[in-house]
Amino acid sequence: MLSTNTRSLTLLFATSLALSIPALGFADELQFNMTEGVTSVSKEVYGLHMLIFYICCAIGVIVFGAMFYSMFMHRKSRGVEAANFHHSTSLEIVWTAIPFLILILMAIPATTTLKKIYDADDADIDILVTGYQWKWRYEYLGEDVSFFSVLKTPSTQIHNEEDKGKHYLLEVDEPLYIPINKKVRFLVTSSDVIHSWWVPPLAVKRDAIPGYTNAAWTRVEEPGVFRGQCAELCGKDHGFMPIEVHAVSESEFTAWLGKRKEEAAAIREAAKQTLTLEQLLSEGEKVYTKNCAACHQADGKGMPPTFPAIAGSPIADGERPIAEHFNRVLNGGQGMPPFGEQLTPVQAAAVITFQRNAFGNNTGDVVQPIDILKYKQGQ
Amino acid sequence: MAHGPAKGLSRWLFTTNHKDIGSMYLWFSFAMFFMGGIFALVIRAELFQPGLQIVEPDFFNQMTTMHGLVMVFGAVMPAFVGLANWMVPMMIGAPDMALPRMNNWSFWILPFAFALLASTLFMEGGAPNFGWTFYAPLSTTYASDTVTFFIFGVHIMGASSIMGAINIIATILNMRAPGMTLMKMPLFVWTWLITAYLLIAVMPVLAGVVTMMLMDIHFGTSFFDAAGGGDPVLFQHVFWFFGHPEVYIMILPAFGIVSAIIPTFARKPLFGYESMVYATASIAFLSFIVWAHHMFTVGIPLTGELVFMYATMLIAVPTGVKVFNWVTTMWKGAMTFETPMLFSIAFVILFTIGGFSGLMLAIAPADFQYHDTYFVVAHFHYVLVPGAIFSITAGVYYWLPKWSGKMYNEVMGKTHFWLAFIGLNVTFFPMHFSGLAGMPRRIPDYNPLWADWNMISSMGAFLFGAAQLLFLYNVVRTILSGKKATDQVWEGAEGLEWTVASPAPYHTFSTPPQVK
Ligand SMILES: [Cu+2]
Numbered sequence: 001m002l003s004t005n006t007r008s009l010t011l012l013f014a015t016s017l018a019l020s021i022p023a024l025g026f027a028d029e030l031q032f033n034m035t036e037g038v039t040s041v042s043k044e045v046y047g048l049h050m051l052i053f054y055i056c057c058a059i060g061v062i063v064f065g066a067m068f069y070s071m072f073m074h075r076k077s078r079g080v081e082a083a084n085f086h087h088s089t090s091l092e093i094v095w096t097a098i099p100f101l102i103l104i105l106m107a108i109p110a111t112t113t114l115k116k117i118y119d120a121d122d123a124d125i126d127i128l129v130t131g132y133q134w135k136w137r138y139e140y141l142g143e144d145v146s147f148f149s150v151l152k153t154p155s156t157q158i159h160n161e162e163d164k165g166k167h168y169l170l171e172v173d174e175p176l177y178i179p180i181n182k183k184v185r186f187l188v189t190s191s192d193v194i195h196s197w198w199v200p201p202l203a204v205k206r207d208a209i210p211g212y213t214n215a216a217w218t219r220v221e222e223p224g225v226f227r228g229q230c231a232e233l234c235g236k237d238h239g240f241m242p243i244e245v246h247a248v249s250e251s252e253f254t255a256w257l258g259k260r261k262e263e264a265a266a267i268r269e270a271a272k273q274t275l276t277l278e279q280l281l282s283e284g285e286k287v288y289t290k291n292c293a294a295c296h297q298a299d300g301k302g303m304p305p306t307f308p309a310i311a312g313s314p315i316a317d318g319e320r321p322i323a324e325h326f327n328r329v330l331n332g333g334q335g336m337p338p339f340g341e342q343l344t345p346v347q348a349a350a351v352i353t354f355q356r357n358a359f360g361n362n363t364g365d366v367v368q369p370i371d372i373l374k375y376k377q378g379q
Numbered sequence: 380m381a382h383g384p385a386k387g388l389s390r391w392l393f394t395t396n397h398k399d400i401g402s403m404y405l406w407f408s409f410a411m412f413f414m415g416g417i418f419a420l421v422i423r424a425e426l427f428q429p430g431l432q433i434v435e436p437d438f439f440n441q442m443t444t445m446h447g448l449v450m451v452f453g454a455v456m457p458a459f460v461g462l463a464n465w466m467v468p469m470m471i472g473a474p475d476m477a478l479p480r481m482n483n484w485s486f487w488i489l490p491f492a493f494a495l496l497a498s499t500l501f502m503e504g505g506a507p508n509f510g511w512t513f514y515a516p517l518s519t520t521y522a523s524d525t526v527t528f529f530i531f532g533v534h535i536m537g538a539s540s541i542m543g544a545i546n547i548i549a550t551i552l553n554m555r556a557p558g559m560t561l562m563k564m565p566l567f568v569w570t571w572l573i574t575a576y577l578l579i580a581v582m583p584v585l586a587g588v589v590t591m592m593l594m595d596i597h598f599g600t601s602f603f604d605a606a607g608g609g610d611p612v613l614f615q616h617v618f619w620f621f622g623h624p625e626v627y628i629m630i631l632p633a634f635g636i637v638s639a640i641i642p643t644f645a646r647k648p649l650f651g652y653e654s655m656v657y658a659t660a661s662i663a664f665l666s667f668i669v670w671a672h673h674m675f676t677v678g679i680p681l682t683g684e685l686v687f688m689y690a691t692m693l694i695a696v697p698t699g700v701k702v703f704n705w706v707t708t709m710w711k712g713a714m715t716f717e718t719p720m721l722f723s724i725a726f727v728i729l730f731t732i733g734g735f736s737g738l739m740l741a742i743a744p745a746d747f748q749y750h751d752t753y754f755v756v757a758h759f760h761y762v763l764v765p766g767a768i769f770s771i772t773a774g775v776y777y778w779l780p781k782w783s784g785k786m787y788n789e790v791m792g793k794t795h796f797w798l799a800f801i802g803l804n805v806t807f808f809p810m811h812f813s814g815l816a817g818m819p820r821r822i823p824d825y826n827p828l829w830a831d832w833n834m835i836s837s838m839g840a841f842l843f844g845a846a847q848l849l850f851l852y853n854v855v856r857t858i859l860s861g862k863k864a865t866d867q868v869w870e871g872a873e874g875l876e877w878t879v880a881s882p883a884p885y886h887t888f889s890t891p892p893q894v895k
Pocket residue numbers: 131132134194195196230231232233234238241
């Protein structure tokens with residue numbers, strides 16, 4: 001009996017191992033532990049993780065050691081007689097007290113680190129992080145700089161029509177910039193469902209909850225690019241809203257921020273100009289692909305019943321007043337996210353013009369940025 | 380003793396016999412186990428490689444949600460109720476459950492609950508896609524209309540569980556044979572008594588939270604809608620006030636089963652019976668004051684975070700006591716390793732590993748890195764699969780000869796064990812690594828950094844699934860054509876259930892036995 005068992009066991013183990021070996025050759029680097037990260041907090045967290053892990057290993061060796069010894073020595077087939085003891089108060093006290101003491105020892109450093117994580121006061125820079133289905137928005141408080149950060153990986157890679165890049169699904173169009181050696185505070189919130197802003201190398205994970213603003217902070221010491229993802233299930237594209245943080249020197253950061261401010265001014269200027277239908281359509285198509293196609297699809301057919309079609313939609317094909325179209329796009333509602341904040345006036349005008357002149361919606365309507373501004377003011 | 384079961388379908392529809400109802404629960408749970416398993420295999424097939432290959436992200440979310448719901452409410456909980464139905468009366472020397480008609484009703488509403496839930500798969504809008512934890516507002520404002528079916532399904536399951544729990548408490552407290560004092564009850568009975576109280580305490584909370592969702596969705600309230608003055612975090616507090624005791628509901632009866640099996644095959648009495656009872660009670664108590672450890676990242680104030688961290692760490696103490704007791708029960712025994720024993724030993728080892736990762740998760744600062752990653756997925760599958768599923772499997776092999784009067788095929792049983800054991804570890808162990816390496820849970824596609832671990836996990840999952848077919852075959856074969864089993868079945872088995880014939884007669888203990 002025993003020998004057939006051992007033989008079948010060895011066989012099974014060998015086959016499953018053999019099956020796994022080709023798989024293991026797949027990636028060039030095989031990560032199996034938590035990252036140490038790049039901040040003093042992340043290193044402390046890593047330290048706690050390893051400490052508790054080693055404690056568990058030690059307990060495991062003792063408990064499983066005793067168990068395997070017993071399974072080997074105290075088996076009926078070796079002709080042993082079963083003992084009959086079933087109680088020992090002293091033993092029970094010992095193995096209640098020792099784990100208790102270990103836990104207290106463990107709780108002390110954990111408490112210290114937790115206090116540090118919670119101490120978000122006296123920050124040098126405040127960044128408001130807002131989760132949207134399915135992108136992040138970053139606003140540098142007091143700096144008049146804010147922008148959306150969206151997955152950059154092309155859908156051809158996702159649908160396996162093209163090789164996947166190294167940062168597949170972990171790359172964005174507009175990364176978040178922070179200066180090194182400064183205490184940066186993230187104020188995390190959400191505009192729709194719950195998301196969670198997580199960057200493993202910084203050991204920062206904070207839930208983005210509508211109606212709440214949660215604080216987290218970091219101080220990065222070395223420049224670098226750090227990547228993370230939304231960690232709380234937030235709907236269809238939960239797996240497709242990454243985070244990319246660029247930590248740069250202070251001078252680089254100031255330069256970047258200055259450039260951003262100029263761009264903001266330029267956008268305000270641009271809102272005053274009048275564009276041609278062609279300009280609006282070409283800009284509008286870009287905006288549509290980036291912001292709308294996830295739900296309404298590239299062909300405008302949507303995914304009914306959840307996401308309605310734009311093609312032939314009464315709101316977009318002129319059947320209903322154009323104000324409803326403005327309202328839907330700028331204010332959202334019933335599963336449609338509000339885009340009033342996300343799109344510049346030019347972009348909003350362009351995408352509305354595009355929707356009213358594409359997918360067979362031949363209204364010929366031209367919407368100018370100034371119309372958007374007027375609509376917003378009128379509200 | 381005069382009358383036996385009715386004939387045909389009416390036997391099953393109208394039965395009030397605890398054995399019939401127990402069997403129906405077990406078969407129902409077995410069916411749900413395969414259904415939930417198929418959902419899991421869809422998930423693992425999609426995750427076999429990076430990129431989207433098989434399903435769309437929204438359907439993927441439906442699969443993770445349905446897998447969780449079906450396994451928790453359809454497979455594990457009904458299986459334990461089934462085992463309780465069969466074994467509790469026989470273990471305490473009672474003729475049947477205290478409330479036999481309600482017993483029939485508790486079972487028969489379950490298929491309707493799951494038909495309601497599963498029917499959403501075929502509806503416009505699809506099945507629930509917001510995770511088995513169904514956090515608002517994803518499950519309210521942002522959910523498709525089918526969520527209402529889910530809510531009613533949960534209501535019915537809850538009603539079934541509450542009735543089952545009342546029945547078990549009434550039976551244990553009122554129908555024990557003369558001489559069967561509380562501290563003489565088998566541990567399975569004890570753990571179920573405590574579990575039943577947990578159920579009564581928390582199933583109404585679950586019903587409450589889904590009712591609040593229903594109000595938000597259909598009657599314009601804003602319990603969980605921040606825009607209306609509501610609070611999405613409130614949802615999580617209420618949900619986890621149910622959810623944490625729920626995970627103990629799924630493990631305490633498992634402790635009871637293993638505490639029956641290990642002494643039998645070690646041929647030695649259970650070590651520390653009393654401390655086992657007290658440990659179970661303390662775990663049950665602690666389970667009510669640790670819920671926010673599922674919410675360490677929602678921004679609870681520091682003091683709250685610390686209190687929940689300490690309370691959570693404390694659970695390790697009574698859980699440790701249990702593990703030490705099982706090991707000491709084996710110590711200096713005369714062990715044999717039949718299939719139930721193999722599953723029970725695997726339970727002790729793998730559940731302990733799940734306990735270790737639980738202890739790691741309790742450390743709040745570290746949890747900021749673990750939370751909502753595959754590390755958590757690995758953790759709860761280590762406590763649920765070798766915990767709940769293995770103990771149920773062990774229980775089925777252990778008591779099947781008593782139920783059916785036939786012996787299962789031991790070689791096939793052992794093969795099942797080894798395939799399941801290997802499959803389980805190949806599936807779930809790499810998830811620790813992918814999680815620590817930063818892979819979030821509930822995503823349909825991922826960076827190639829985690830490709831190797833996922834590929835291994837997927838292969839393990841298919842092996843594990845295939846192993847269960849062998850289990851099904853072995854059970855069916857036993858019932859149809861197994862070799863006759865003795866009344867004692869196992870050399871070292873003790874307890875009232877082994878004093879009756881195999882198969883157990885339709886009515887047992889019509890006259891109560893005298894317990895010394
Ligand atoms: Cu998200």
